[in-house]
Amino acid sequence: MRHLGRPAPEWPETAVEAEEIQERLRPLADLSGPGPRDVRLVAGLDVAYTPAEGGGELVTGAVVVLDAATLEVAGQAVVTERARFPYVPGLFAFRELPPLLAALDRLDAVPDLLLCDGHGLAHPRRFGLACHLGVLTGLPVIGVAKTLFVGEHGEPGRERGAYAPVVHEGDVVGRALRTQDGVRPVYVSQGHRVGLDEACEHVLRLAPAYRLPEPIRRADHLSRHRS
DNA sequence: GCGACAG
């Protein structure tokens, strides 16, 4: 899938510049549902970190594509490079985007849906990694995070499938979704071209046995073994 | 002003 990620023409030097980019791209995120009809290939993305020789750090972006029906691996790609931005809460897309876009470019087939670790709409400026990834690739993206970043929510029911809306500054920005009975919920938020209801349905269907959806678990494992 | 803060 060549040319999905633009050859980064401008990259922020400061946090202020990074925030300006988020503000400028935010309107481009499509938050209208429902989203793609028939999803055949789903990709999970994750990044692992490694200290680099002589200072700095390396980021390893991994993408694992699964057959949405059987959950069997249909493709994968891994890319390791030097981190281009420091970790700043709210701006970590600028750390993970480069290796992820590079890995996506190495895929043979274009996925119908992307699942990334981290938030989408549930972000201080409503433009987390999932939204940024969607705007840059044009693909439908769902954000799945392990911890709450912004907003608050009630305790979802104990059973798999139960959920509670995450509200931030008066807006519903996502959901705390229980993917397995009795386990901590994951935080699902819209990234691009997928409705919230549909996003939760996809996450639930893709997480038949563990807390995190299978595509993300596979990407997590791949990024570690190759970093 | 102080602390907290996706990964």
Place this chain on the structure above:
DNA sequence: ATCTTGTCGC
């Protein structure tokens, strides 16, 4: 994210 062993429980 990463640093880290065993251990309690299903």
